[in-house]
Amino acid sequence: MTVSVIPIQGIGEVRPGDDLAGLILGVLPTNEVKLQDGDIVVVTHKVVSKAEGAVAAYSGEQEYRRLVEDESAAVIRRRGDLTISITRQGFICANAGVDRSNIQPGQAVLHPRNPDRSAHRIRMLLQQETEARIAVIVTDTFGRVWRKGLTDVAIGLSGMAAIRDYKGTVDTWDRPLAVTEVAVVDEIAAAADLAMGKAEGIPVAIVRGIEWEPADGRATDLVRSSGEDLFR
Amino acid sequence: MTVSVIPIQGIGEVRPGDDLAGLILGVLPTNEVKLQDGDIVVVTHKVVSKAEGAVAAYSGEQEYRRLVEDESAAVIRRRGDLTISITRQGFICANAGVDRSNIQPGQAVLHPRNPDRSAHRIRMLLQQETEARIAVIVTDTFGRVWRKGLTDVAIGLSGMAAIRDYKGTVDTWDRPLAVTEVAVVDEIAAAADLAMGKAEGIPVAIVRGIEWEPADGRATDLVRSSGEDLFR
Numbered sequence: 001m002t003v004s005v006i007p008i009q010g011i012g013e014v015r016p017g018d019d020l021a022g023l024i025l026g027v028l029p030t031n032e033v034k035l036q037d038g039d040i041v042v043v044t045h046k047v048v049s050k051a052e053g054a055v056a057a058y059s060g061e062q063e064y065r066r067l068v069e070d071e072s073a074a075v076i077r078r079r080g081d082l083t084i085s086i087t088r089q090g091f092i093c094a095n096a097g098v099d100r101s102n103i104q105p106g107q108a109v110l111h112p113r114n115p116d117r118s119a120h121r122i123r124m125l126l127q128q129e130t131e132a133r134i135a136v137i138v139t140d141t142f143g144r145v146w147r148k149g150l151t152d153v154a155i156g157l158s159g160m161a162a163i164r165d166y167k168g169t170v171d172t173w174d175r176p177l178a179v180t181e182v183a184v185v186d187e188i189a190a191a192a193d194l195a196m197g198k199a200e201g202i203p204v205a206i207v208r209g210i211e212w213e214p215a216d217g218r219a220t221d222l223v224r225s226s227g228e229d230l231f232r
Numbered sequence: 233m234t235v236s237v238i239p240i241q242g243i244g245e246v247r248p249g250d251d252l253a254g255l256i257l258g259v260l261p262t263n264e265v266k267l268q269d270g271d272i273v274v275v276t277h278k279v280v281s282k283a284e285g286a287v288a289a290y291s292g293e294q295e296y297r298r299l300v301e302d303e304s305a306a307v308i309r310r311r312g313d314l315t316i317s318i319t320r321q322g323f324i325c326a327n328a329g330v331d332r333s334n335i336q337p338g339q340a341v342l343h344p345r346n347p348d349r350s351a352h353r354i355r356m357l358l359q360q361e362t363e364a365r366i367a368v369i370v371t372d373t374f375g376r377v378w379r380k381g382l383t384d385v386a387i388g389l390s391g392m393a394a395i396r397d398y399k400g401t402v403d404t405w406d407r408p409l410a411v412t413e414v415a416v417v418d419e420i421a422a423a424a425d426l427a428m429g430k431a432e433g434i435p436v437a438i439v440r441g442i443e444w445e446p447a448d449g450r451a452t453d454l455v456r457s458s459g460e461d462l463f464r
Contacts, residue, residue, distance in 0.1 A: 145461065
């Protein structure tokens, strides 16, 4: 089945206290989109954090660095300006997710306090209004250890499993598949970014045409424990 | 613009010496798809390797392990059955990309000898027949250091840049974007996997609706040098 990634335009600047689900519902008609069963609504964390007030003022580089330290559960590497941190949720990323772009000068966007809960709240509100069975993914843009460039990944999730497990599935020769665990929500986050762009400021996309079962998945299911990590 | 990921069905089992571009062109009509300017054709390396004869016979676990060693430019970690290798191209992945599923028992699929060149060859043949200006990405399924589950990434590329650089781009407040380098071909690889599935055996998808400029990019542009790698 063809998978469609539909950008949702017109949301505009989001402010603390805004009802993000309401803002999304409000612009769906001008985007000529109706939520359908099976849709996955992908939202960049930036607008989630702004709506939830997960922003912080800082003045100067030193205060910004302190903000990064405050947001880090642990720092695992430092080189020059770059800090690689573990966030409260256990995600490993640059500067603990503290981001100074696409927000007014002197302010930084933090990760939502609990991105899985944020995704859940948005999903409940969207489902209540539309009666469509959907999933919601909250994304951020992370670097990778061994590959240049950044890709969008899931940091919050509600409604589906984070990982698609092919265990028990066999190939054409009845051999078990070597790939058993696909991080499908990260693939969906990446696909959504293709329709959002970075400069266009489109914070929401709907991914349609993927088969998934309702499940109580969380983005934190993707966190690899330090014991399993061969490279920490 | 809506991005579409269109699975291409009916390619069937690919054998050494097969003309993969010809096979793709042969099934496009039954998929009701015509290649258009701007299409990105995503092909899993497995069918590329099979067509190129980049497969190897082995008998038993020891010979498989030897195959993995042979395919590794270097091994960077071992734990139990798992070997994390650097491939000849510089990609870091499990078992040097030697894969025993979706091929007849006793055989393993290797990476194409030069996946960027494979992508280039497929692109030239497809463009010759269709006169559409396209890009081609060859993919494999890789794990991540800090996140559970696997995602598809680009190991071969022709026709576009691997990385989309937002350097010089400013946000709504005229501040330079913090995210400047997006690994767009990895996001496209991930998106394509959503329409292919792992068990369905769909080795080709067309990604349509992304804006890109023709460029001489290579998937090896994504390789981070060991000097830049904080975690090797």
